[in-house]
Amino acid sequence: MAPLGRCFRDKLETPMAKPPIPIEELHAKFGPHPNDTPPGGWQGRGEAERLVKTHCCFCGQQCGIQLKVRENKVIGFEPWEEFPFNKGKLCPKGVKRYMQGSHPDRLLSPLKNVPGRGFEPIGWDEALSTTVREIQRIQKEHGPDAFAMLSGVSLTNEKSYLVGKFARLALQTAELDYNGRLCMVSAGTGNKKAFGIDRAANYWEDILLADVILCAGTNVAECSPITTDYIWRARDRGAKLIMIDPRVTPMARTCDLHLPVRPGADSALLSGILRVMIEEGLVDEGFIRDHTSGWEEAKAAALGMSLEDYSAISGVLVEDIIKAGKMWGEAKTSFLLHARGIEHHTKGVDNVLACINLVLASGRIGRPGCGYGTITGQGNGQGGREHGHKCDQLPGNRDIENPEHRAYIASVWGIEESDIPGKGHTAQEIMNMIHSGEIKGLLSICFNPLVSLPDAGFTTEALNRLEHYTAIDFFLNETAHHADIVLAGSLHEEEEGTSTSAEGRVIRIRRAVDPPGEARTDTWILLEIARRLGRGQYFDHFKTSEDIFNELRVASKGGTADYYGITYERIEQEFGVFWPCPEIGHPGTPRLFEESPHTSPALAGEVGEQSKPGGRQAGYRRFFTPDGKAHFHPTPHRPSAEEPDEEYPVILTTGRVVSHYLSGTQTRRIGGLVDLCPDPYVEIHPTLAAQYGIEDGQWMKVESRRGSVVLRAKVVTTIRPDTIFIPYHWPGGRSANNLTNRALDPLSKIPEFKKSVVRISKAGQDAT
Ligand SMILES: Nc1nc2c(c(=O)[nH]1)N[C@H]1C(S)=C(S)[C@@H](COP(=O)(O)OP(=O)(O)OC[C@H]3O[C@@H](n4cnc5c(=O)[nH]c(N)nc54)[C@H](O)[C@@H]3O)O[C@H]1N2
Ligand SMILES: Nc1nc2c(c(=O)[nH]1)N[C@H]1C(S)=C(S)[C@@H](COP(=O)(O)OP(=O)(O)OC[C@H]3O[C@@H](n4cnc5c(=O)[nH]c(N)nc54)[C@H](O)[C@@H]3O)O[C@H]1N2
Ligand code: SF4
Ligand SMILES: [Mo]
Numbered sequence: 001m002a003p004l005g006r007c008f009r010d011k012l013e014t015p016m017a018k019p020p021i022p023i024e025e026l027h028a029k030f031g032p033h034p035n036d037t038p039p040g041g042w043q044g045r046g047e048a049e050r051l052v053k054t055h056c057c058f059c060g061q062q063c064g065i066q067l068k069v070r071e072n073k074v075i076g077f078e079p080w081e082e083f084p085f086n087k088g089k090l091c092p093k094g095v096k097r098y099m100q101g102s103h104p105d106r107l108l109s110p111l112k113n114v115p116g117r118g119f120e121p122i123g124w125d126e127a128l129s130t131t132v133r134e135i136q137r138i139q140k141e142h143g144p145d146a147f148a149m150l151s152g153v154s155l156t157n158e159k160s161y162l163v164g165k166f167a168r169l170a171l172q173t174a175e176l177d178y179n180g181r182l183c184m185v186s187a188g189t190g191n192k193k194a195f196g197i198d199r200a201a202n203y204w205e206d207i208l209l210a211d212v213i214l215c216a217g218t219n220v221a222e223c224s225p226i227t228t229d230y231i232w233r234a235r236d237r238g239a240k241l242i243m244i245d246p247r248v249t250p251m252a253r254t255c256d257l258h259l260p261v262r263p264g265a266d267s268a269l270l271s272g273i274l275r276v277m278i279e280e281g282l283v284d285e286g287f288i289r290d291h292t293s294g295w296e297e298a299k300a301a302a303l304g305m306s307l308e309d310y311s312a313i314s315g316v317l318v319e320d321i322i323k324a325g326k327m328w329g330e331a332k333t334s335f336l337l338h339a340r341g342i343e344h345h346t347k348g349v350d351n352v353l354a355c356i357n358l359v360l361a362s363g364r365i366g367r368p369g370c371g372y373g374t375i376t377g378q379g380n381g382q383g384g385r386e387h388g389h390k391c392d393q394l395p396g397n398r399d400i401e402n403p404e405h406r407a408y409i410a411s412v413w414g415i416e417e418s419d420i421p422g423k424g425h426t427a428q429e430i431m432n433m434i435h436s437g438e439i440k441g442l443l444s445i446c447f448n449p450l451v452s453l454p455d456a457g458f459t460t461e462a463l464n465r466l467e468h469y470t471a472i473d474f475f476l477n478e479t480a481h482h483a484d485i486v487l488a489g490s491l492h493e494e495e496e497g498t499s500t501s502a503e504g505r506v507i508r509i510r511r512a513v514d515p516p517g518e519a520r521t522d523t524w525i526l527l528e529i530a531r532r533l534g535r536g537q538y539f540d541h542f543k544t545s546e547d548i549f550n551e552l553r554v555a556s557k558g559g560t561a562d563y564y565g566i567t568y569e570r571i572e573q574e575f576g577v578f579w580p581c582p583e584i585g586h587p588g589t590p591r592l593f594e595e596s597p598h599t600s601p602a603l604a605g606e607v608g609e610q611s612k613p614g615g616r617q618a619g620y621r622r623f624f625t626p627d628g629k630a631h632f633h634p635t636p637h638r639p640s641a642e643e644p645d646e647e648y649p650v651i652l653t654t655g656r657v658v659s660h661y662l663s664g665t666q667t668r669r670i671g672g673l674v675d676l677c678p679d680p681y682v683e684i685h686p687t688l689a690a691q692y693g694i695e696d697g698q699w700m701k702v703e704s705r706r707g708s709v710v711l712r713a714k715v716v717t718t719i720r721p722d723t724i725f726i727p728y729h730w731p732g733g734r735s736a737n738n739l740t741n742r743a744l745d746p747l748s749k750i751p752e753f754k755k756s757v758v759r760i761s762k763a764g765q766d767a768t
Contacts, residue, residue, distance in 0.1 A: 217341020396559020
């Protein structure tokens with residue numbers, strides 16, 4: 001472990017080791033801070049009546065947390081030390097998450113948007129009957145697919161499953177998609193092509209045993225904070241860390257090799273690394289022969305360009321590409337992690353496949369300490385992409401166009417196969433169709449597309465063209481400002497359910513409190529709309545979340561995302577169960593692709609041998625592809641949808657900061673998190689800033705072909721001089737998505753959030 005890393009950790013740990021002065025004592029002595037009143041006022045801070053063990057509602061790490069509850073209010077939290085993934089640790093968002101429920105902005109009743117007067121509270125009957133009347137009118141006039149639904153994966157598995165069934169059987173529309181389309185779809189498409197399954201190949205325990213860790217396009221410290229701890233623990237025992245990022249992110253500051261890639265050039269850089277492995281004889285020929293296909297094509301593609309060419313495209317020095325190839329190639333155990341930095345591209349799937357090529361060429365997968373994973377972003381980004389609220393998917397990660405898959409789900413739902421609508425369009429395509437007038441009505445739940453889709457000007461125009469829009473949320477998010485009806489739904493801690501973490505671990509979300517005021521659970525709202533649409537017969541048997549989960553288990557049975565053997569009871573007893581878990585009594589699968597005593601009883605005697613880090617095992621469980629092999633794919637470089645030119649010479653990339661979450665609806669309302677990062681800014685290198693006479697802290701204008709923003713410059717040496725970075729958690733005139741491009745990856749249909757081109761200039765105070 002580098003000494004710098006250790007001193008960071010000591011610094012972090014010291015203040016925490018000192019016992020805090022009890023808040024009551026401080027309060028009595030100094031009084032409360034005028035701006036820092038906890039929910040329910042200071043008197044609300046008293047003793048908790050109960051502690052509820054659940055998980056953080058934010059990112060895919062899904063940290064265990066205990067919520068303190070008093071008088072049907074969540075008033076604080078306690079660490080949940082026993083939960084094995086985070087062992088009580090939380091990031092700043094997890095620490096503050098409890099402040100949402102009693103927030104003054106919390107929606108407490110349905111709202112109606114009255115022209116000229118704005119939003120006014122109305123009763124449920126009026127809100128639901130207006131919604132249902134408009135759904136029926138639009139579908140009667142323009143056909144069932146003229147009404148679309150957009151959903152989100154902060155929702156539990158139960159709600160994700162319910163939304164899929166609701167859209168297909170209650171709305172009877174093909175046009176359903178979800179916010180994971182902006183997030184996990186390049187990873188999912190790449191993983192399915194290469195492995196036939198869409199899940200991190202290993203649980204995070206394997207990170208601890210890795211000798212080399214390669215992180216591509218992920219700001220681990222800010223965006224998957226608990227993964228940082230796993231990587232640090234690996235480094236404590238000497239692991240080397242390689243990071244590929246145009247910025248020197250907090251974790252990259254202490255890494256062994258930082259490769260400052262030019263945005264959009266990862267496939268070139270990764271092909272260069274593969275070329276080095278080939279030239280240095282560092283590929284595992286035996287593994288490639290026995291367990292993979294497509295190697296010759298991938299090899300030929302990697303050898304198709306010289307290292308000098310790869311260097312020129314990627315902006316990374318030849319000597320660093322060679323260093324990376326040797327470090328990765330020579331490792332005995334390793335773990336490759338990637339996230340949206342390589343995936344948010346029109347070649348997002350290719351970039352994922354280029355990462356997988358490096359893993360397969362090394363032969364280091366499916367063994368202890370030998371792993372690969374895409375870091376799932378949203379809270380239930382993993383489970384939410386398995387249970388059928390994607391436009392092309394049915395539960396269990398089944399294909400909506402496969403007749404056998406359709407027939408099986410039809411049998412579970414008690415309908416004819418022909419009653420299931422066909423494949424619909426993806427989230428951005430749905431917005432395009434709203435813009436063009438093909439789609440006229442929208443129901444959204446748990447999605448804020450006005451802030452999170454690219455080209456916000458276009459999204460605004462589209463939303464203004466809707467004939468009817470109903471949004472289900474617990475806050476009035478920016479997209480919901482355009483709604484006709486807003487239905488007050490439920491927070492994470494207001495319904496029972498399950499979620500699936502970045503590791504593939506299915507965990508229990510617990511109801512701690514009931515929705516306040518006239519707010520209702522999301523499930524109640526969906527079931528009520530279904531009933532009012534005359535389709536109650538498909539939903540009336542759902543009395544509890546567990547009923548929905550039990551149907552989900554059956555619906556997923558035999559699919560790749562098989563949850564059949566997972567029950568609420570088991571999850572509680574075992575701190576979660578890893579899917580696939582196809583049978584009751586199956587132990588679950590923390591590590592994919594390994595031949596285990598469970599999948600192959602002949603191996604029962606060799607368990608000890610297998611669990612040695614990197615220890616060779618007798619064979620691999622088949623990969624989940626039709627031929628049982630992992631597939632290499634050639635990933636030749638191609639340009640991004642936009643490349644810098646004379647008019648727009650600077651590359652813009654976008655992403656996150658530690659204290660805010662996604663479109664910011666939830667975190668921009670929490671004072672402590674706003675204080676950490678009150679406003680967006682432009683990260684810019686001093687050399688580029690000097691060219692335009694821009695000083696640190698000064699207002700600067702950033703313009704793209706789509707729109708512009710004026711933000712303060714943050715002059716830093718930790719970014720490539722040809723690239724600027726803007727965090728995207730804000731709406732309106734401060735939104736990074738005023739600038740970004742709607743170009744999509746042809747396979748995954750993810751937008752190119754990580755690369756567009758802009759021109760920049762100094763702006764006066766008046767320019768804001
Ligand atoms: N604090 C916080 N944590 C979060 C979230 C949040 O909003 N806030 N959201 C969650 C969700 S949904 C997600 S998807 C994840 C996202 O997690 P990450 O993907 O880790 O986060 P991003 O900031 O989107 O992008 C990661 C990095 O990609 C780099 N990058 C930009 N362009 C390129 C490129 O072309 N190539 C490479 N190699 N790198 C590039 C950026 O500099 C950035 O450091 O985080 C999850 N966790
Ligand atoms: N420029 C740029 N744009 C990006 C990205 C980027 O890196 N750069 N990242 C993209 C990525 S990876 C993602 S995941 C998307 C995310 O984009 P969004 O999904 O639009 O972001 P969220 O803030 O999660 O919006 C979800 C809404 O759901 C509500 N909500 C949360 N939980 C629940 C619930 O349980 N029930 C109900 N009813 N509502 C709930 C919240 O209040 C919020 O209003 O943004 C994408 N946009
Ligand atoms: S935001 Fe993510 S890392 Fe932070 S506490 Fe919540 S689940 Fe854990
Ligand atoms: Mo995401």
